[in-house]
Amino acid sequence: MESADESTRCEFMKRIVAADMPSPGLFSLLDKHLVSSGAWAKLLPTARSIWPVISRHFNSTGQCFPGRETISRLSGVAVGQVSVATQNLVEHGLMRITKGKLSARGQRSNVYHATSTPSWRNSVFIFHSIIDGLHWARLTDSARGLYITMRAFGFINYEHVVGLSQECYDITDDDDIADEVMRWQEFTADHFRAEFYPARPFELCIADEDALMELSGIKDRRTFRRAIRTLENGRLIESLGDFVDGDHTWAVAVCGVLPSREECLAA
Numbered sequence: 629m630e631s632a633d634e635s636t637r638c639e640f641m642k643r644i645v646a647a648d649m650p651s652p653g654l655f656s657l658l659d660k661h662l663v664s665s666g667a668w669a670k671l672l673p674t675a676r677s678i679w680p681v682i683s684r685h686f687n688s689t690g691q692c693f694p695g696r697e698t699i700s701r702l703s704g705v706a707v708g709q710v711s712v713a714t715q716n717l718v719e720h721g722l723m724r725i726t727k728g729k730l731s732a733r734g735q736r737s738n739v740y741h742a743t744s745t746p747s748w749r750n751s752v753f754i755f756h757s758i759i760d761g762l763h764w765a766r767l768t769d770s771a772r773g774l775y776i777t778m779r780a781f782g783f784i785n786y787e788h789v790v791g792l793s794q795e796c797y798d799i800t801d802d803d804d805i806a807d808e809v810m811r812w813q814e815f816t817a818d819h820f821r822a823e824f825y826p827a828r829p830f831e832l833c834i835a836d837e838d839a840l841m842e843l844s845g846i847k848d849r850r851t852f853r854r855a856i857r858t859l860e861n862g863r864l865i866e867s868l869g870d871f872v873d874g875d876h877t878w879a880v881a882v883c884g885v886l887p888s889r890e891e892c893l894a895a
Contacts, residue, residue, distance in 0.1 A: 633869025634799055639889075640866055640879065641796040642805060645812045647887035649827050650757075656683040657751035659744070662722075663780035669845035671720060673769035674713035676845065678703045679722065680776070682714075682740055684759045690742035693728055704765035704772075714738070752779045757884045763862055770851050771858035773844040778865065778880045780843075782831030786820045788872065789813075828882050832868070834875040863888060 658680065662668050668676065681703045685692035699714075700707040717723050723743055727736040754776075758764055764772060793813040800806050816824050837852065846852045859865040863885040871877035879886065 631869075633871070634795060637792055637868050637871060638796040638799055640868060641792050641809065642800070643887045643889060644829055645793070645796075645805075645809050647829070649823075650829055650883035651827065653883065654756045655753045656680070656686065656756070657746040657748065658683060658754055658776060658780075659746040660750050660752055660780045663752075663777050663843050666843065667720060668773065668776065669843050671845070672713055672716045673773060673845065674705045674709050675716040675720075676773040676776070677705050677764075677769050678710065678713045679717060680754050680764065680772075681759055682717070682723070683742075683754065684756055686740075686742055690745060691739060693737050693739045695737060702759055702762070702765055704767065705769075714740070752776060752782075753882070754779075755883050758864075758881070761884070763864065763885055767862055767864075768855065768858050770844070770846055770855040771862070774840060774846065774852070774855045775859055775864055775880070777840055777844040778833045778835065778859075778878060779831070779882075781835040781839075782833050782880050782882075784825075784828060784831045786817070788832060789816050789820070789824070792868075792871070829884070830866075830879040830886060831882055832872055833865075833878045833880050834872050 671679070678699050681699050682692060682694065684702070685694045694702075696707050696710045699705070699710050703710075705713060714723075714725065718725055721743055724741045726739045726741065728739045730736055767775070790813060793809050793816070797806050797809045797813070800809065840846075841849075841852050844855075846855060856865070860867075864881045866879045866886055868877045868879050
């Protein structure tokens with residue numbers, strides 16, 4: 629008889645298999661060192677909320693000029709707090725601000741300049757669909773900070789994917805679902821690097837709770853639990869029990885939110 633954790637993981641994999649593979653789409657880069665160095669935790673909560681939004685707008689030269697209303701709408705931060713948050717990012721050396729050209733109304737917009745370009749090898753890929761779809765804006769400040777930290781410690785390899793799908797295949801009592809899971813596993817085996825990994829729907833995170841709190845700027849367990857629930861309700865994380873090395877394992881959404889049961893039933 630399967631355990632509760634195995635049953636939970638099987639239901640998770642059924643949804644992953646039933647859903648269409650997400651399109652990788654456009655993304656921006658956030659330096660993992662920002663998290664691991666403790667600098668992410670030192671930012672104002674509102675600054676942590678708007679940095680991925682500003683980063684989403686940077687062009688190839690590291691410049692952008694989204695208005696305060698756009699930043700507010702995509703980040704969930706009140707318009708009146710955007711200026712303080714942007715100044716906090718400047719104070720921590722993440723960007724600088726200059727004034728743009730004079731508009732027809734006699735106003736100058738802010739132009740944001742990134743002070744460095746993250747390397748591909750040491751970055752969190754934040755897909756624009758999470759920002760543009762307003763999934764980011766619906767989170768709390770603490771949940772947004774925690775999501776980036778969990779992504780910074782995210783990982784996945786072929787063995788993990790096979791392990792999850794094989795476990796589901798072994799315990800499901802529906803032959804049609806079992807066949808679908810096996811076909812998905814075979815496809816992943818043949819195309820892991822070329823097709824699955826670039827469009828991976830999730831990564832795994834087994835970081836210690838204390839480390840997640842410290843590096844997200846979360847001061848107490850109660851706030852941490854609320855942030856976890858917010859991310860779960862927003863379908864950006866899902867508990868997979870003690871899957872990796874006996875440690876509590878989270879599936880963390882990458883190329884968009886995790887598929888819901890209702891979406892898979894409707895597909």
